Amino acid sequence: MSLFKKQKNTRRRPINNPNSRDVSSFKDYYRSESKRTNATAQSTNNNKKAPQRRLRVSAKASYIPTYLAIIVIVFSLIYSSIINNNVSVVVHSDQGLYSKNHYEDIAKKLMQRSIFNKSKFTIDTRAFKEDLAKEVPEIKDVSLSIPLAGKKPVIGLTFVKPLYVFSVNNKDYIVGENGVILADANEIESAKKEKLHYLKDEAPLNVSIGKPVLLTSDIDFLESMYKELAIANIEVVTSKLPLGAGELHVQVKDKKYIIKLSLTGDAAQQVGAYLAVLKNVESASLAQEYIDVRLGERVFVK
Secondary structure, X not given: OOOOOOOOOOOOOOOOOOOOOOHXXXXXXXXXXXXXXXXXXXXXHHHHHHHHHHHHHHHHHHOHHHHHHHHHHHHHHHHHHEOOOOOEEEOOOOOOOOOHHHHHHHHHHHHHHOHHHHEOOOOOHHHHHHHHXXXXXXXXXXXXXXXXXXXXXXXXXXXXXXXXXXXXXXXXXXEEOOOEEEEEHHHOOHHHOOOOEEEEEOOOOOOOOOXXXXXXXXXXXXXXXXXXXXXXXXXXXXXXXXXXXXXEEEEEOOOOOEEEEEOOOOHHHHHHHHHHXXXXXXXXXXXXXXXXXEEOOEEXXX
8 A cells, every 4th residue: 555645636725724824825816816817807808899999980980071071062052152242234225324334333332231142042132122222213123133053143123214304403303204303414314315304393392312303193294295295296395393383384396485284184185275276376376475274175375
């Protein structure tokens, strides 16, 4: 029998013997075991998380072209929305008291008046039209077109028809079919004033461009009178509104006298009474100062 027993090849661990002198070695053993376990777990976690971080960075990088495309689109929209101050005005050659450049200059100044007029998204077209009509009283209607692709607005204008060279307070103005002063007559070319009737108001009036000076009823009477006399081939040289309500004095070509008419009466009837006087040679020869047809059927000649 052998004196020594063959020991099993086992891993020896310190025995938890309270009487053992090497208690600290027991504690150190398990502490080191715990550290190794934590280190292994941490290493495993690090190995797992590293690929995730790389995936996140790669995913963010993939969005960069999208961000750049959005930025380019936004700036393209902003740039394409910018409006040019140099507007283009469409005016017929036989309309308008001024030149085309005159209206374009005024429209340009209005465009520059507000920063909101710089963009297609912010421009107030209604306010722009109203402001342009206030600046130019002869404008009857405004159409504003802003092209989608272009930057230059196109403005179409229609005008109030001018009727009279209106003299008041020793100054001449252009008055339109709406009875409003459209412009200073001295600023208008002679060619555009040749076909207008000359009308003088002897009453001292407080007038300015853009203000009305004639009633609609007055204009209706005047236009009817001019029409009836033109049919009879009688040319009117001047018309005068004397001090006093509702009276009109008309000077016709090649006659010394004036015709007195009432603005409150019927124009065609009063012109008819005047034409009847002309047919009576004896009565017509008596007229040196005036022929008064304000009462219609009753005519006074002096």
